[in-house]
Amino acid sequence: MKWKNTAITKKLRIDYPIIQAGMAGGPTTPELVAAVSNAGGLGTLGAGYMTSESMRIDIEKIRKLTDRPFAVNLFVPENAEIDADKVSNSNRLLRPIREKLHLGDPPAVQQPTLETFRKQLDVVITTQVPVCSFTFGIPDQSIIDELKDRNIRVIGTATTVHEAVLNERAGMEMVVVQGSEAGGHRGTFAVPFAEGMVGVMALIPQTVDAVHIPVIAAGGIMDGRGVLAARILGAEAVQMGTAFLTCLESGISEWQKKLLLNHAETDTVVTAAFSGKPARGIRNEFVKRFDPFAHLFPVYPIQNQLTQDIRKKAGKEKNPDWLSMWAGQGVGMSKECSAAELMEQIIMEIDRFSL
């Protein structure tokens, strides 16, 4: 079996079917993105939370570091109504933590607008980013067509077979299929969250059997064994987040990398307490205390706004109790190395299987 030459490596013009996930909020520095692309994979800038200005700066930096293809990941905006009762629930419950961290009044929440997303798309188009991937839903048909017309490859995200089919129907050229093992936010958009918690072993072959576009497996894949297993299950590529999180080029703090390196597969949990949307991360004090109340909190991204300065301050104080530490169930296989070394190890491991 030719593990490295797939429909996806051909379409994306990369050497290996390995995509570094577009983890939003800091980890995907231009250095990380470029290192992965330079090593023959596809680096992804996690631009979900970025302004168009900072996107433009980072894309420029990436281009200075590599002439290989890379991707930008965007969040498809959702209709989020501000529920005043839920906002005040959240602020009331979080107050003791705000006091503990010497934070002032909670920030005023802002209704998300489509404008930010449109500006992000404009950057993708004007800077001619080679690949654009989407999470949290499927953008309007006109957007997909617009990108494809400009020769920008489009990748969707699904957590169920049905969601993958919806991506295919909308014209996505390939789809990331996120298993329940995956770290960070769940990409579920067409079914209740719990129904989208399907393990990679079951999810990938059933999806491959149902769609014609190439499938990218995500969730729990950390090394050559995972990449090859995903290929055997029918995926044409893998997307790895947690594995790149502890790499030297990753933008999370050194003390957070050290913590992640010491966590086990049972230490992560899916919670909506941080952002209003279910996401997998380390079961820390924040999760233990607030996960039971997550149903009282506002939806994403409102709750995300309400916890933002708490997470930021905890980060500054190197306090792991009150920040979100996204990680997948493969966290126990995390390594401390450069992205190039990780890529090289994966390739060596697979070659050892002598396929």
Added chain:
Amino acid sequence: MKWKNTAITKKLRIDYPIIQAGMAGGPTTPELVAAVSNAGGLGTLGAGYMTSESMRIDIEKIRKLTDRPFAVNLFVPENAEIDADKVSNSNRLLRPIREKLHLGDPPAVQQPTLETFRKQLDVVITTQVPVCSFTFGIPDQSIIDELKDRNIRVIGTATTVHEAVLNERAGMEMVVVQGSEAGGHRGTFAVPFAEGMVGVMALIPQTVDAVHIPVIAAGGIMDGRGVLAARILGAEAVQMGTAFLTCLESGISEWQKKLLLNHAETDTVVTAAFSGKPARGIRNEFVKRFDPFAHLFPVYPIQNQLTQDIRKKAGKEKNPDWLSMWAGQGVGMSKECSAAELMEQIIMEIDRFSL
């Protein structure tokens, strides 16, 4: 890679590293067990709920149908105190269903005793069953030693790396590692149930890295792709339940097989509402109605006793609403064929990968 010659095929004297799971409560007829063993795998009699008498009868039947090795699976008894309040909660909530099904008063609950387990073990020993696997915990050291002394191979069950290590320390010769995808009861015994919900893709390599005994992967494995992927992840064999559930020899009713063949990966859910212990099955009316109250119900096996005649009657009436239909997340890949055909297909699929 030699997918079929492993530490486990050698130790168990079987041709292929494929174990049919010991699904308790009816599916594992002597015909199914023997068919799998005759096809070169390891059939397993799910004897968890069986009396020693019926075990003896079935083992005799299996022996008439095959001279190949086979296994018996037993449930390690747990300390289950009868909580009178919870028993009455359960009976009160289930009353409308009992009435709907024209059932009389609920059965009196019985404190489980160690005696049944000891009798089951005695049958395993006196009939010299080749392999004995355990679920729901680790039996006393004396039992493990007794079986090994009599040249009976012992297999444990784990749902986390730590539980696999505990099995190894106790002297188990190999361990089934059950991912979150798996159908039926969760084997979790050393951590809270939710922490043991780890996907196969993440769980197998981390377990393989931590123990020296051979690992058997379970959960979501339905065909050659799954078997080979599990082998790549480091498992020396796989255990498949759902895949054999719709086989011709399986003991579940024909109408239930037909239903399973039409379910998708999102249709299963883990609930403790049926038995008091979390188990994955089809999200039917019973689950929708009672899962929200599962915390009010007594623990396993007390709740199992309280729902037994409901499930039985629903089964007789071919009413899928009120019975437990255990199935894993791979259910969408179920096939209608004989066990021998399923085994043959798997082997052909793998050979096609030309490893």
